[in-house]
Amino acid sequence: MQVDKGILRDAALPHPSSAEAGDGRGRAWVVTAVLVASAAVVFLDKALLGLVAKPMSEDLGLSAAGFGSLGSASYLLFGATCVIVSFAAQRISPRWVLLVCGILWALGQIPAIFAAGGAMLYASRIVVGAAEGPAGPLSMTTLYSWFPNDRRGLPQSLYTAGAAIAKIAMAPLLTLVIVGFGWRAGFVTVGVLALAWSALWLVTGRLGPYGAPVGTSTGRAAGGAERVPWRKALLNRTFIGCFIAYFAQNALAAIVFTWLPSYFENALGFSAKAAGSLFGLPSAFGIVALVAAGTVTDRLLRRGVPSRQARGLLGGVCLVVAGLLLTTLPLIHAALPAIAVLMLGYGISVTVNTFANPAVAELVPPAQRAGILGVFSGLSVSAGIVSPVIAGVLLDNATTPESGYTSAFLLSGVLLAVGGLFFALLVNPERDGYRGPEAGG
Secondary structure (H helix, E strand, C coil), X not given: CCCCCCCXXXXXXXXXXXXXXXXXXHHHHHHHHHHHHHHHHHHHHHHHHHHCHHHHHHHHCCCHHXXXXXXXXXXXXXXXXXXXXXXXXXXXXXXXXXXXXXXXXXXXXXXXXXXCCHHHHHHHHXXXXXXXXXXXXXXHHHHHCCXXXXXXXXXXXXXXXXXXXXXXXXXXXXXXXHHHHCXXXXXXXXXXXXXXXXXXXXXXXXXXXXXXXXXXXCCECHHHXXXXXXXXXXXXXXXXXXXXXHHHHHHHHHXXXXXXXXXXXXXXXXXXXXXXHHCCHHHHHHHHHHHHHXXXXXXXXXXXXXXXXXXXXXXXXXXXXXXXXXXXXXXXXXXXXXXXXXXXXXHHHCCHHHHHHHHHHCCCCHHHHHHHHHHHHHHHCCHHHHHHHHHHHHHHHCCXXXXXXXXXXXXXXXXXXXXXXXXXXXXXXXXXXCCCCCCCC
């Protein structure tokens, strides 16, 4: 198979030979591993704000609402860049766009390192958030270019688990750095990791045989198949159901990234070091749930079960269960049961990535995949703009820290359960999806 080394595309042809497929499987998992590492770096950056919440707020005199708005700053340009850059990646290889994103993740930490007030911190969060916006959809576009439709659940789960890996393996270490050397050292550490990932991606990043050549996003898709009109691709029940559910989970995730360590510290009474270590516990169960969901979904699809059931119904049930679990937190006042509920509720909720993203990818041919995933992610993460601020307002007006935090989780749980219900009722890729010659690609 000839691979284009130029900047316009690194994708191979859509139907590899058996000999090439054997080599391609190895390369597919190498690329998957590097993309998982990118998810870990991006998550660590998002989690960093929560880990430095107390020392940074004390140092710079930030209120809870002010700190919450700082968490929201990461999402101000996130959605816009997510959409714009993802459409650009239909004409420029995602390999190079992701490389630029990685470099910006590193450079964006510099204002925070030297921040003397809120303005430089806002600048840092806006720049890094803008660069992180396209990373998700472009990583998934690259990932899906290496796997057919009925084998994307597990790779998608592993990619999503990158955040959990960062929580469990890296967040405690980053906490030790922050406690030992100050909150600014945390930003330095994340910047160095982002540069290291960028170098690794430059060496290993390639697109696979299930992608589409650049320049096919208009007119006809690769292989002569008609493109799907964007109105049809975006205004259907599957896309809308996926959006509602993903929006709800992103609202919860933004609160967790921003407030969970301080919840452990201020409401449950753990030390800063313990809070940093506990930060990874909800995602520990998330890894199990993700791998299980991805494996089960792929097996169901390969056995001929419709995506409507394997992704739509199963995903909706998972989200409803997760939301209902979180709504019980105001009734729980002991530390260990509260942590257990958070582990189950948040851990199950992240499986929405395994169900929703591949379902959205089914709606269009490969040539339009980066665009639709960019729109989907860009719209959905808008929840992160408001949810940390709402949580901060609840905290500032709560009678006790515990009641403020649990009220925020209660609200998130209700939203998540409603999102899961819509997901189960609306998502049906067989009805709404692209069914041309490249549908399995």
